[in-house]
Amino acid sequence: MMMPGTQNRYEPIDKLDELTDFLKEHDPEVTDISENSAVVTLKSGSGTENNIGIDLGAASEGEITLFFGGWHKQYSCYGIEGYSDFGGLLEDLDGILNNRKFAVCAYIGGQWFGSEMAEGTSPNEELLRRKWGDHTRIVCSFRDSGNDTVFEARL
Numbered sequence: 277m278m279m280p281g282t283q284n285r286y287e288p289i290d291k292l293d294e295l296t297d298f299l300k301e302h303d304p305e306v307t308d309i310s311e312n313s314a315v316v317t318l319k320s321g322s323g324t325e326n327n328i329g330i331d332l333g334a335a336s337e338g339e340i341t342l343f344f345g346g347w348h349k350q351y352s353c354y355g356i357e358g359y360s361d362f363g364g365l366l367e368d369l370d371g372i373l374n375n376r377k378f379a380v381c382a383y384i385g386g387q388w389f390g391s392e393m394a395e396g397t398s399p400n401e402e403l404l405r406r407k408w409g410d411h412t413r414i415v416c417s418f419r420d421s422g423n424d425t426v427f428e429a430r431l
Contacts, residue, residue, distance in 0.1 A: 284355030288333030288340045289313055291353075291362055295330065298366055302373060312337075318373075326421050328372060330365075340365055344372055345379030345417025347391040368393065372419050379417045382408040398423065405429040 292314050296304050299318060308315040313333035320326035329343035339350040342365055349368070352359040371377030375397060382389040389412065394404075399416040405427075408414055412429040 285338075286353050286355075286362075287312065288331075288338070288353050291340065292316070292332055294362075295332070295365075298369070320419065320421065326417055326419055326424075328369070328419070330369075342368060344393075344419075346381035346388065346415065347379035347393055347417075349393065371395065375418050375420050375423060378423070380404060381415045381417070383413040383415070384411060386413075399425050401425070401427055 289310075289312055292306070295316060296306065299316070302318045305317045305319065306314055307317065313331070316330040316332065318328040320328075326345060329341075331341040331343070333339065333353075336350060338353050340353065340362065341348055341350050349360065351361055351365040353362070355361065368377060377393055377395050378399070379391060380394050380399065381391040389408070394416070399414075401414075404414050404416075405412075408429055410429055414425075414427055414429055416425040418424055
């Protein structure tokens with residue numbers, strides 16, 4: 277039985293060619309290909325933390341997952357209104373690749389506390405300090421690692 281509003285459903289692997297075409301300038305590496313899934317990696321020349329990983333259905337059926345700098349997000353393949361979809365994935369990738377979006381990861385006592393994607397060409401440290409709280413180490417990762425920022429939140 278099909279869920280309501282899922283008539284535009286597709287399998288994540290069905291988007292592999294479209295995704296690699298979108299990323300062709302960035303030398304996408306496709307691995308772990310199977311009948312139903314694949315993993316696409318965009319390597320960064322500055323180290324693995326700024327690599328981009330895209331999981332087309334291997335980890336989660338019906339979803340594409342984008343990984344970057346300690347942050348990740350799932351994009352639905354069910355065509356359900358209100359959920360991020362393949363178009364949202366391409367928008368986020370474009371923002372990351374052009375350093376207009378960056379990953380924000382917060383750590384307390386050396387343990388991961390949370391993460392989000394932020395927009396802009398540099399982090400608003402004061403806003404992030406207020407959001408994530410006192411005694412938090414905040415790591416902002418850009419595709420161009422020269423823009424990366426790490427700071428301690430001390431209120």
